[in-house]
Amino acid sequence: MTVSDMTALIKELRHIVGEPNVLADPEDCQCYGFDASRLKGCPECVVFPANTQEVAAIIRLANRNRTPVFPRGAGSGMVGGAIANRRGLALVLTRMNQIFEIDADNMLAVVQPGVVTAMLQERARQLGLFYPPDPASLKFSTLGGNVAMGAGGPRALKYGVTRDYVLSLQVVLPTGSQIRTGTRTAKGVVGYDLTRLMVGSEGTLGIFTELVLRLIPAPQCTRTLSVLFADLDEACRAVNAILKQRVVPSTIELMDRETLRVVDRYLQLGLPAEAEAMLLIEVDGRPSEVDQDLRTIEQTCNRSTPMELRIAHTEAERELLWRARRSVSPALGKISSGKINEDVTVPRSEIAALIQFTRTLARKHHLTIVCFGHAGDGNIHTNIMLDRDNQDELTRAEHAVEELFCRVLELGGTISGEHGIGIAKSPFLEWELGSEGVAAMWRIKQALDPLDILNPGKMFQPDRAFFRP
């Protein structure tokens, strides 16, 4: 786009959203030129709409000018989904941050896309209600971003993920027309399920301007225990054994040997050197139920001779048990200047096989690979630790990632459980979906966005800068 075209566009944008809600100074634009992936791509201008009509007007304008539009919430995505990789406009939805309604009778919330996830959870909690999806970023990521990326979290095992809580969306389509998908009711089968098509579409099929989210009754209490194992297989077998007892914990987090060592060094916990895996398990529900679950889990774990089993009896004890898990990210930050964090997911019965494979990979490529994550749903965050200035290590890491993805697919898994594709994983989309699968998705993209205005170069095209740590 020429300078004079851009000047004219900015003028029109200011007309739509008001002078202060358009940024065009390159230094301001820089602030919207990255996300949590550390990929970079600076927009030519940044616009902050206040409502659906403004979003629609911006999109129609972009279509007339063939200007790419990059929708953005908090910019906390892990795969470069919010990066302005082809210049154009960053469309930032943080001004649209109202909770319009919490309907306690029908157990739903009506919100704007810029509401921070934790805000909704807090408001729901005050009414005895519960919005379960809990991506690690929930204190700053937005609901619009969560829905666009199909965010997950530790509670998926019992409660499902973001997509399971989206009832209805108001959407501005890539051509600027407005639709409302879904219904406010639990049931509804009128036409295609565009709600679910939009969830996880990563800003390529529409911009959500209002979300109706399902809430559920809040659990009355939560109990936590941690179990340390001298054998990884034993830990994984314990996970399946617990579930076979018909106990469905709200969370089963797993930390492998490498993770435990890094965390132990960071927190000086004095964990036994032979520890090969730790499970951190939470159950929630009514007090009687939760006590019974806790006993069942304890008995099940004790059948496989754990090194240590701790039950939190107070909130302070619970915090202590979570401390190791919560310290993983800062602890990893201490040992390396960078990392590649892959959110691969395998069938629960294959978790041990996956982690064993990462050990083989680490030896083969002379890398440190740290595995932790959500054992209940098979979503294991596989972190390859990197020195950012070591190009040779980066190349070895990239090879390791490719081998990891191959193995995950062989095990019946997926290359992304909760982060999505964006730019970072777009070269691998076809590995999982096959050429016919990608072709079908691309036909849908073209049908709804004939000019490729909305978040172009994401998901489908490998516009990917290779340096990711």
Added chain:
Amino acid sequence: MTVSDMTALIKELRHIVGEPNVLADPEDCQCYGFDASRLKGCPECVVFPANTQEVAAIIRLANRNRTPVFPRGAGSGMVGGAIANRRGLALVLTRMNQIFEIDADNMLAVVQPGVVTAMLQERARQLGLFYPPDPASLKFSTLGGNVAMGAGGPRALKYGVTRDYVLSLQVVLPTGSQIRTGTRTAKGVVGYDLTRLMVGSEGTLGIFTELVLRLIPAPQCTRTLSVLFADLDEACRAVNAILKQRVVPSTIELMDRETLRVVDRYLQLGLPAEAEAMLLIEVDGRPSEVDQDLRTIEQTCNRSTPMELRIAHTEAERELLWRARRSVSPALGKISSGKINEDVTVPRSEIAALIQFTRTLARKHHLTIVCFGHAGDGNIHTNIMLDRDNQDELTRAEHAVEELFCRVLELGGTISGEHGIGIAKSPFLEWELGSEGVAAMWRIKQALDPLDILNPGKMFQPDRAFFRP
């Protein structure tokens, strides 16, 4: 299609699936010319493929010949979705009826589309697992049909509907190419959610040849109670009050005054004449939990002076409580030769308003309207009773349906909670979705089915024969 074209096509079909698996005799074809909607449309031939490859070959052949293909399971759909309304081929999936695998560790089942829903439930139950979706037709309807129509059922309140249990589909697209959607894992965000796009697409976007379905641990026990109210509003308020106690029953069925009268006459139950509504409530889970729920429900209902509250203490008593609910359909069959059954759904808080509105409609149009259904999720089956030979009554009923749909949409509801659109409701699609919503869906249909081969004239075009009872 000319006779000689059809003869050539049949020859090719016999080559694909084998001689005995193609029916071309008009009398045989008649048997595949209707479904539970009582709409009619006879195919020119009927083909029974055995596997994915055969389905794909048939679809490619149909594309070459521009022959419409009408996929079909048990033909138990309520909206004419399986009707061959434009001649062509009926593609019947009942030969593909194998349960390939029940993976107890990962809690999933791999099945062919022709498996009858109750069969999977029984096989899962034997392993302590549970497939919750329970459309009324489950003893004869197929899983492929359930997924294609997005089938619901009474258990939706606690357990969700069919769409919540579909992990992955093998799909033959309308052009004959094959894709696999979704993953075997609970989490997965790679590309667009084509699984959910396919669920409820009513045979217009693809033919499912293999389904991976999620299972959950089976509840240990179930308890049932029935409550009779002298006031409809009171019954509806009780539903919300129960849910506010954080008790989520597996089922809350509601029968209105008209339903109770019809059933009472049929079964000679001796129900009090002043009874205005009955709730039939089931809770499931662990024994201690279920007993506690039952007490909470009893206390909550007793706060609103019900006429009668009965708790089933034995399986025989449970059967007795369910008898009234299960007799609704045969009892309605006794009072009229026909009916229009609309599966409208409103937010739970609006159920009383909806039923009151049907009473107004009944008076205005001199009709008998009987309401019963799933109060927990707002899905109220609204039955307009008809004499099939009375054209005047039919016209009044059609007007009443249109007014009903308007009111349902005003109340924030949907015109179909679980039956779908098919032919019967296609004239009303735009009422709910708006022209932009329908246009977006039609663009997706065209993108995946450029020749309009798969189930043409369904959902979108009002090819509807008006006589529906």
